[in-house]
Amino acid sequence: MSRAHDDTDGNAAYGKKPFKRARSHFADRITADGKDGWPVEAGRYRLVVSRACPWASRALVSRRLLGLEGAVSLAVADPVQDDRSWRFTLDPGGRDPVLGIRYLSEAYEAREPDYPDGVSVPAIVDVPSGRLVTNDYQRITLDFATEWTALHRPGAPDLYPEPLRAEIDEVMEGVYRDVNNGVYRAGFATRQSEYEDACRDVFRRLDLVAQRLADHRYLVGDTITEADIRLFTTLVRFDAVYHGHFKCNRWKLTENPVLWAYARDLYQTPGFGDTVDFDHIKRHYYQVHTGINPTAIVPLGPDLSGWVTPHHREELGGRPFGDGTPPAPRGGASGCCPAAEGLREGAGRRRKGPAPPGRTHEVPPVPEPACERADEGKRACDREPSGRFHECRSLDAARLRRGLGGGDTRRGGRRARTAGPRPPESAAGGTARGASLGLLGRCRLPRPAGGPDARPGVPR
Ligand SMILES: N[C@@H](CCC(=O)N[C@@H](CS)C(=O)NCC(=O)O)C(=O)O
Numbered sequence: 001m002s003r004a005h006d007d008t009d010g011n012a013a014y015g016k017k018p019f020k021r022a023r024s025h026f027a028d029r030i031t032a033d034g035k036d037g038w039p040v041e042a043g044r045y046r047l048v049v050s051r052a053c054p055w056a057s058r059a060l061v062s063r064r065l066l067g068l069e070g071a072v073s074l075a076v077a078d079p080v081q082d083d084r085s086w087r088f089t090l091d092p093g094g095r096d097p098v099l100g101i102r103y104l105s106e107a108y109e110a111r112e113p114d115y116p117d118g119v120s121v122p123a124i125v126d127v128p129s130g131r132l133v134t135n136d137y138q139r140i141t142l143d144f145a146t147e148w149t150a151l152h153r154p155g156a157p158d159l160y161p162e163p164l165r166a167e168i169d170e171v172m173e174g175v176y177r178d179v180n181n182g183v184y185r186a187g188f189a190t191r192q193s194e195y196e197d198a199c200r201d202v203f204r205r206l207d208l209v210a211q212r213l214a215d216h217r218y219l220v221g222d223t224i225t226e227a228d229i230r231l232f233t234t235l236v237r238f239d240a241v242y243h244g245h246f247k248c249n250r251w252k253l254t255e256n257p258v259l260w261a262y263a264r265d266l267y268q269t270p271g272f273g274d275t276v277d278f279d280h281i282k283r284h285y286y287q288v289h290t291g292i293n294p295t296a297i298v299p300l301g302p303d304l305s306g307w308v309t310p311h312h313r314e315e316l317g318g319r320p321f322g323d324g325t326p327p328a329p330r331g332g333a334s335g336c337c338p339a340a341e342g343l344r345e346g347a348g349r350r351r352k353g354p355a356p357p358g359r360t361h362e363v364p365p366v367p368e369p370a371c372e373r374a375d376e377g378k379r380a381c382d383r384e385p386s387g388r389f390h391e392c393r394s395l396d397a398a399r400l401r402r403g404l405g406g407g408d409t410r411r412g413g414r415r416a417r418t419a420g421p422r423p424p425e426s427a428a429g430g431t432a433r434g435a436s437l438g439l440l441g442r443c444r445l446p447r448p449a450g451g452p453d454a455r456p457g458v459p460r
Pocket residue numbers: 001002021022023024052053054055056081085086118119120121122135136137
């Protein structure tokens with residue numbers, strides 16, 4: 001993980017020696033009662049992440065959903081580690097401005113001099129002392145949800161509701177073993193049989209999860225829980241890195257109608273997509289794991305624009321935040337479209353055009369829609385010269401692929417949201433109708449005059 005010396009150590013070792021996930025060495029907990037010596041306290045702790053890392057990204061999502069940004073500050077490491085591991089080269093002078101350190105390892109050393117093992121994110125550091133408190137990626141988010149409640153924002157969701165914990169734990173256990181960690185077992189396998197076992201586990205579990213999600217909007221209960229966060233952080237990386245780099249290639253996420261719609265639904269939910277940085281993800285995996293990608297070449301794909309297309313999962317019912325409310329858009333921008341915000345801040349804005357200095361490749365431009373609906377139809381018909389959007393039959397095709405029917409969601413404004421699972425006849429009727437329209441046809445209707453957001457019910 002850190003301290004590379006030769007091909008059997010450091011980043012180059014991935015794929016050359018058996019993969020075994022380390023247990024988190026520092027498992028102190030930050031709790032309301034401070035029983036481990038680390039009481040919950042606003043402004044005292046700094047969360048250190050890499051936006052590339054799925055385990056750290058769990059903490060990014062739950063911090064956003066719970067509104068802990070003001071209470072727990074954030075340090076973002078360079079997605080490409082050097083042989084001293086995670087470093088703060090994205091910050092001026094190469095130092096984290098709050099902790100004053102260049103490498104995360106310095107906080108590990110401050111906690112345990114001559115600490116011999118790997119340095120990992122996520123990590124929480126005690127700002128006054130500069131000492132690492134925990135790198136226990138399995139526990140950090142659960143504690144955010146259950147121990148930090150006094151500092152949650154008003155309207156924060158309950159991500160680990162007591163009555164559902166047994167079921168959430170059970171779902172998370174299988175997802176962890178076969179999916180979250182399964183992709184790593186496949187990617188870093190050193191023998192064919194090891195790889196095949198892991199790869200089969202990945203897809204077997206994903207098939208099971210897809211069955212579960214076919215008629216339920218979320219994994220457990222009818223609201224977002226910790227289980228969804230943990231599945232999301234793997235799914236969002238799937239086509240970008242796990243499908244190619246880790247050889248989990250039975251199918252792509254975009255080829256699985258249920259999981260692709262589920263992942264897009266979460267991506268477009270405030271607190272999810274706005275934490276994702278595809279550029280960091282791709283550069284980390286492809287450039288760091290030179291044991292399995294010796295050229296360190298970072299592929300240009302996949303096309304990311306699908307992430308902001310309509311998913312229609314709201315038709316399955318569910319209440320994303322339960323009795324709570326969504327978090328405010330990141331950075332307090334327009335407030336119009338969280339998904340667009342996510343792409344702008346996470347992947348889009350900085351990466352239009354050629355790669356900026358320090359970036360080694362160009363990520364395909366992603367759309368910057370003005371609002372949640374603005375991307376609809378764009379892939380097939382784009383904008384008219386007048387700047388108005390067209391309706392497009394590709395939406396019907398998309399609905400058919402997801403089994404949600406091909407009915408028109410555009411003509412009369414938004415299709416009414418249903419409170420429960422979709423009626424079976426909607427899929428059948430939709431199929432007939434969609435077939436009669438033809439898939440991926442040309443533009444059908446001009447949008448009403450008055451600009452892209454002139455339709456009733458479309459947020460401005
Ligand atoms: N703490 C765990 C899980 C977290 C984890 O694996 N984080 C990765 C990034 S995704 C990490 O920091 N690895 C060390 C490195 O790449 O230097 C571990 O050490 O395996």
